[in-house]
Amino acid sequence: MTSIGILQIAIFLGIILACTKPLGAHMVKVFEGQRTFLHPVLRWLEVLTYKVTGIKEDVEQRWTHYTAALLSFSIFGFLLTYLLQRAQGYLPFNPQNFGTPNMPPDLAFNTATSFVTNTNWQAYSGEATMSYFVQMAALAVQNFASAAAGIAVAVALIRGFARQEKKTIGNFWADVTRATVYVLLPISIVGGLLYVSQGAIQNLKPYTEVTTVEGAKQVIAQGPVASQEAIKQLGTNGGGFFNANSSHPFENPTPLSNLLAMFLIFVIPAALTYTFGKMVGDTRQGWAIFAAFSVMFLIGVFVCYHFEQAGNPILANRGLQTAATSGQSGGNMEGKEVRFGIANSALFATVTTDASCGAVNSMHDSYTPIGGLVPLFNMMTGEVIFGGVGAGLYGILLYCILAVFIAGLMVGRTPEYLGKKIEQKEVKMAMLAVIATAFSILVFAALSSVITFPAKGYWNPQGAAIANLNNSGPHGFGEILYAYTSSTGNNGSAFAGLTVNTPWYDLTLGLAQLIGRFLFLIPLLAAAGSLVMKKKVPETAGTFPTHGPLFVGLLVGTVLIVGALTFFPALSLGPIVEHYLMQSGKLFSMLLPTLGIWS
Amino acid sequence: MWEQILPGLRIKIFMTIVLGVVYPLAMTGISQLIFPKQANGSLITQNGKVIGSEIIGQSFTKPEYFHPRPSSAGSGYDPTASSGSNLGPTSAKLVRGTTKTDDKKNEVVDYDGISLRVVHFCLENGIPYESSVPLDRFKNATGDLDDVKLIKAFNDDKAPLVFTPKASIPADAVTASSSGLDPHISPASAQIQAARVAKARGISVDQANQLVARFTDNPDLGLLGEPRVNVLKLNLALDQQFPRK
Known part of the structure; x- marks a missing residue:
């Protein structure tokens, strides 16, 4: 690690810290329906x-x-995204004449679920x-839509904690519209304009054919x-315009x-x-979560940076x-x-997988x-x-519920968070979300590691599903594990060597995306619905404070332990x-195919 | 029930029009007005013909040019198939390369691999090395090194060829980039290549190195990213200042 590298990481976190309060306060106004400085222009x-x-x-x-x-x-988002892909040959702005055969049903399904669930997994290659x-x-x-929906759900859950003895948690349509506008x-x-100033392209022209300095032909892809x-x-989507x-420069x-x-x-x-923090009436609660985020972010980025800089001893020997x-x-x-x-590659890899973005600036x-274990x-x-x-935010609030529940078990008190008693229903819903996602990652990854297919089948070429790998040994298992983890987590980044554009992977990964999104969201909205009806109990000397370093430590511990215990066996095989x-x-x-898969 | 469902359809269609058509077209219009060069791909024109983009790498193989990094985009620097190699750190293919049999039953290179790239980088740029087997043994009838033989030797399980450069090779010079379109090489890689380029053009190494220094971009704002050399711009400057007869 170099000092200038470390300085860049520090500057990045500093800029984020500086923008947290102004943008956070702006969003409070937006979601409480107050006037903001943007209203004269955008109302x-x-x-x-x-x-x-x-x-x-x-x-x-x-x-x-x-x-x-x-x-x-989400359903209409899915339908329209699917139809537009399938009909692209009949639609405008198509200078390269891509048609329906470029987007077969399984690929269009995968891309549609992926963009509805904020995963933005790329089984497709954009420019081709x-x-x-x-x-x-x-x-x-x-x-825009999947990001706005994510913000809406988070705000609804916040309202569950902030309000008391109410029945409603806001208006979804208004929340989505305001988040967007x-x-x-x-x-x-x-x-977008800053991007263009740096050299990102923004045009609707056909691809440019050039003759290079040495006389070769090169076709340069274009686009908006x-x-x-x-x-x-911004929407932590991550699906690239290009492969x-x-x-891509x-x-x-x-x-x-x-x-x-x-x-x-x-x-x-x-x-x-x-x-x-602002909406629940105690900004220290928000900063505690920010602190927990920062601690986990810094651990990840420095582990990743260290191992990527240390490099590969096999290549150092050469x-x-x-x-x-x-x-x-x-x-x-x-x-x-x-x-x-x-x-900047290690930093980007950590950022994009900390968030559910999934854009990558390196493969x-x-x-x-270990550098790849961090993402x-x-x-x-x-x-x-x-x-x-x-x-x-709604994910970490789930862990907050679990953390106070565990703390409550340790001291034998009914757990409370922000004055709301955390009871059977909330803990059940939180656990349901955790188990559904772990199930999706581990079961699908296990299945794809062992399943084989007959000749001339629809799902995958004949033979084992692991023939789609680009690497063998533990790294090959890592490719499969990464694919289902990324899809379930609605991330969308990949160990991209795995050939995922077959009906088997398109459909199972699409299912993993749906499970990861909706079996996570719906239990949390149910918890919000139950929380919003509860009365706030007054703070007493026995209340466990959830804004101090002790809670931050407990929260980080809960996240790491739940993750470690669930996935350690799979990670140790990869x-x-x-x-x-x-x-x-x-x-x-790569093992030579014994079944004549390629013939 | 319908009162919850119908707005979903209506808002989806409305968003498609506003965010899917008006927003990108407006952004295109503004960008074409304020930043026309960047918005169209930072294309470079010479004698009325487009010869490439400033920020998209292209292949150079002749000795009188600086060479870019290895590329996994299509058959090399193909902007319609951007991609990295996606080979992991324990991949034999990445380290030793692979061969295959083509349509005419000839054995040809399938993937060159880092070991072979190191050999070529050393030979092209005069970097001293040690080899467990003299490289002459891998020459074909015309006296050139046979890549297929070398890859097979690297893959020999019993007595693999061990080729050790006596100077460190900049990692970027023999590894494929993420996009396959990386327009840059590291200044260290350019400095090593300067001697070869100078010789091929009949100029002094100092002259080549001065040009490299002039085309070395510092980190953005003196801080962000890495120092780097844009290969296409450097090679165009070479052709302009030291044209080959």
């Missing part, structure tokens, strides 16, 4: 939305109606399969990239645009901690430089860009075993280290054993 758009859609902004909903609205919003219109009107719109859209416009890039990061995502041209990307990913999740010097960054440069080097599949573990926590927009094998110089070849 008309909010009003127009209500007029066109017939939404009454003042009518509050119970948790069941709130959930029904969320599901309706998708028209500009599908990118703009299907994918980018869902980037006053938060996502304005920041995206500014962010910057407008999508801004909301892709190479944020490592047209998506992320400079280290400055890289900082912008990471800022956009973290800024809303961080600010929501302040929004939370003469590659691993120490950083003033003229080169050393370390594990396979799958990394020169302009980002080791520090995680080529990381060292994997970040996702296994349920992405509660800052987390996705909204998703991070990256952990791979680390020791790499140290001893062991290499793995």
Whole structure:
């Protein structure tokens, strides 16, 4: 690790810290329906939305109606995204003439679930399969929509804690509209233009054919990239315009645009901690969560940075430089860009998996075993280290419920959080969410590790599903584990060597995305519905304070222990054993297919 | 029930129009107005023809040019197939390379691998090395090194070829980037290549190195990211200042 690398990490966290209060306070006003500085410019758009859609902004909903609205919003999002992909050949803005065959039903299904659940997994390769219109009107719109839905759910859960003896938790439609109009859209416009200034492209032209200096032909892909890039990061979506995502020079041209990307990913999740504190009437509660986030973030980023800089001893033995010097960054440069080097790649990998973003500026599949374990573990926590927009906050509140429950068990007192008694229903709902996601990751990963397919089947080429891997040995298992973890966690980053565009992987990964989103969201909304009806009990000398260092420690411990206990066996079969094998110089070849899969 | 469901359809359609059509088209219009060069891909034109993009790498193989990093985008620097290698740290394919049999039943290189790239980088740039077997043994009839033979030797389980450079190789010079389109190399890699380029152009190494220094970009704001050299811009400057006859 270099001092300038560490300084860049510190500056990044400093900028996020500085923006947490102003943006958090802005969002309090937005979701409490107060006037903000943006109202003179944008209120008309909010009003127009209500007029066109017939939404009454003042009518509050119970948790069941709130959930029904969320599901309706998601289902229509899914349907339209699916249809637009399948019909792309008949739609405008398609200079490369991509048609329906480029997006077969299983791939379109996977992409639609993925963009509805804020996963934005790329089984597709943007520049080779998708028209500009599908990118703009299907994918980018869902980037806004799924992010706004995530924020809405977080705000609803906050209201569950903030209100007492009420039945309703807000209006889903108003929350989604306000999140879009006053938060996502304005920041995206500014962010998008900053992207273009750095070199991200924004046009609707056909691909450019050039003759290179040495006389070869090169076809340069084009498209409306910057407008999508801004909301892709801000909404913690992460689905790239291009296959190479944020490592593509047209998506992320400079280290400055890289900082912008990471800022956009973290800024809303961080600010929501302040929004939370303010709305429950005690900003210290929000800062405690911010502190827990920061501790876990810093542990992850320094572990990842250390191991990526230490590099691969197998390659060092063959003469590659691993120490950083003033003229080169050393370390594990396979799958990394020169302009980002080791520090900014490790930082980005940590940020994108702490949040449920999943954009990548380097290929995680080529990381060292422990360097790659950090993003994997970040996702296994349920992405509660800052987390996705909204998703991070409601995820960490789930862990807060578990943490006070565990603390309550230790001292033999009924657990309370923010003056609300945490009882059977809340703990059951929290556990349901934790178990559903762990089940989805482990069962699907186990299944894909052992399943084989007959000849001429629909699901996958003949033979084992592990024939789709790009690496063998423990790293190959890591590719499968990463895929289901990323999909269940609605992250979308990948150990991208795995060939996932077959019906088997498209459908199981799509299911994992749905489980990870909705079996997490709905129990939490149910908990919100139960919490909002409770009376706040007054604080006494015996109340366990949830704003101090003790609670921060307990919360971090709960997250790490739940993650570690659930996933340690799987991790030890993958990256952990791979680390020791790499140290001893062991290499793995792809097994030759014995069943004639390729014939 | 319908009162919860119908707004879902209406708001979805409304959002598609506002956020999916108006927003990106407005952004395109503004960008084309304020930043026309960047918005269209930072293209470089020479004699009226587009020869590439400032920020997208392209292949250079001739000795008189600085060479970019290895690329996994398509068959190399293909911007319609951006990709990294996605090979992990314990992949034999990554480290030793693989061969395959082509349509005409000839054995050809499937994936070159880092070991082979190290050999070529050393030979091209005059970096001293030690080899467990003299490299002459891997030459074919025309006297050139045979990559297939070398890859097979690296993969020999009993007595693998051990090739050790006597100077450290900058990691970026022999590893594939994430996008496959990395426009940059590290200053260290450029300095090593300067001697070869100078010789091929009949100029002094100092002259080549001065040009490298001029085209070395410092970290953004003096702090962010890494120092780097844009290969295409450097090579264009070479052609302009020291044209080959």
